[in-house]
Amino acid sequence: MAIVDMSKLSVIGLNDNKSDVLRELMTLGVCEINSQDEKLSDSEWAALTKRDFDQSATLSTDMKISEVSSALEVLDKYFTGKKPFIKCRKPVSEAEFETKNSKPEEAEKFVALVNEKYKKVLSLKAQQTALLTEISELKPWLDYEFNLDMKETKYSSIIHGTFPNSVVTADIESRLSQEGSGCVIDVVSKDDKITYAVAVCLKEDKENVLSVLRQENFNPVSFADIVGTAKENTQSCNDKLKNVESELSSIEKEIGRLSENIETLEFYYDDLVIERDRYKILSNILRTEKTFYFDGWVIKSAVDKVKNVLDKYGCYYEITEPEKGEQMPILLKQNSLTDPFQSITDLYSTPSVNDIDPTPFLAPFYFIFFGLMLSDAAYGLILSVGSFILLKHYRLEGMMKRLVKMFMFCGISTFFWGVLFGGWFGDMFGISPAWFNPVEEPMTLLVFSLILGGIHIFVGMGLKAYILLRNGQTIDAICDIFLWYLLLIGIVVFALGSSIAPIATEIGKWMSIIGAVGIVLTGGRSKKGIGKITGGLGSLYGITSYLSDVLSYSRLLALGLATGVVSQVINTLGKMVGGGVLGVIVMIVVFVIGHVFNLAINTLGTFVHSSRLQYVEFFGKFFDGGGTPFNPFSRKTKYVEILKEEK
Amino acid sequence: MESLTLFNFSGQFYALLGAALAALAGIGSAIGIGIAGEAAAGVVSEDPNKFGQVLVLQALPGTQGIYGLLIAFIILLKVGLLGGDGMVDITVSQGAYILASAAPIGLVGIFSAIAQGKAAAAGIMLVGKKPSELAKGMIFAAMVETYAVLALLISFLMINSITF
Structure with a gap:
């Protein structure tokens, strides 16, 4: 319900125990370890201690991680099984995580294998492109029955090349013969822009002929490295292409088979990330020959657990309360009803030390405003049930889970207002409103909206007064x-x-x-x-x-009207076609598409505008934000969630 | 009223002109979404995974078109074009009232949607650099929309108070 209390922690221990202490603290995940840059710039500290940081170990783990992640990308691309709509972390027990990661050598081999196969795929794809280019370049010359590498005979020169289609070859021939250098131009083929042609002339005339041809936009083609006729070359290219393609598909299939074991790598990846973070945190720890020192923040309610760990390894520690107004990391805690609405606070900013947590105060208003703006009972049901199904089917976490849950709650509010205003897919069923119809009595709803707004603003001002009084x-x-x-x-x-x-x-x-x-x-x-x-x-x-x-x-009224009237438009359009089987089918199609569109665009609008009322009108009265979120030293895994065993 | 009858247009004509004027708000939405779309394509070319996020921002300037449609629809309902009984008879001045009441959403819709499109494009750039700030980008664009909402409200209240 509020900002969680933190305690300050500073610890000195023996280097021999350091890795064990860090491992256990990481598992607990309730401490944030501060950066020690400030202490290191203090000459007294700097004389005694130095930064404990193993750069090479961090780097080599990072390298491994990047290799594993590229292998994972490859496997994900060729994964043939069913992919989940939303990727969620898989819950595993501590023991399972350890057994799965007991053979890092094998995992490493697997990574190397996948990356090697993919390299092969890339090189085959490059070959494929090269062959396809060659085939398409040879295509205009297929009807030319001489070898393409034959550039001259005993007395004559043979020049291959292209003209734009606008050029008339007979004109060039006659111009050349007037100049005394005879030349025969044979057109091989034409496409919609270019004429492919061969010019034959005496060797001594070659220079002159070429210069005339160039004036006519002739472009010589050299056919480097090609021996034999176009047909022969195309044939061999096609054969090679077939080989490359079959090899490619077999390798791709192989990778597809390998991708069934994608889970092994996901476990390995997370294990490496944990290891890397353990190396990384060392840069926030100071050391002497035999001892280490760090300080940071610990969640007050979890102090005892931390004490246990530190006692176990014989560390000397001090736990103190922060001074009033001292900057500390901020963690918010809600009850189960207001928790989903923390997403709205999080999207804005983390509260600062001097703020109060606005979530419990914005939650009821957000709930009411959202429902009032969407105000359609059927839409509310769809939103709630849809969100509920999402929550049941997927293990959503963090912001995503909060947002979906918030939409579930807000769907209930939408249903409630929909019943009051008689909106069930707009006016589709002609259900009369329990209170009044806002399209007919907009002034009533306008006044009601402004009163709600007044209350909202007064609550915001009240919170400001509370903060001021609290600060004296x-x-x-x-x-x-x-x-x-x-x-x-x-x-x-x-x-x-x-x-x-x-x-x-x-x-x-x-x-x-x-x-x-x-x-x-x-x-x-x-x-x-x-x-x-x-x-x-x-x-x-x-x-x-x-x-x-x-x-x-007043936007509460306007957006409510927008949903209602657009629904009415859709219903009117649907009913316009008239009776008969066709009419019914068209009506259903119009209803489904129309209402899905209306629901989507209006839910977006409602989300944005109810957030805006909180951010601009409400937060503007009392909330500063700009705090630093609590970032505990914990296992930040991507693919699996390691469940903590409660003892 | 001499000058109005000079053109010899009926009241119904002015009412329909009003519906058309309201629907013109769609011009603004089209331009605004276009502006945002250009920025969105740029961001997606860097990171295709941001498609969903930038699409949300791109959709924001679309509402003015919907508000315009909404007012146009209410006008059509009011003059009986969608009711089935055919158009009702209205005087030139009644038609002119309707035309006047369509002006706020028609005009504000066009310009606010274009401005909102620019704000949304900037929001898309913001998401391109800092994906976690999507909500703030949305709020910047929504600040502009306030005025379209107010215009919608005025248009609606005006039409609602016209009686035949």
């Missing part, structure tokens, strides 16, 4: 929050007072006047001289921001 800034709380409460409530009472009692108008008037005067007098209290007056007036001008904040909640 009582005057700030009174001037910046309570005077505003007085003014804003006063204005509302003044405006609505006449319909309640005549005296209410009077009360409202004086409340607003006192509030406004108070704000003008105190708004510039931190400024000097003339700023005291202008600052106060400036503060009062801030009333426009409250106005625009409240009006911003």
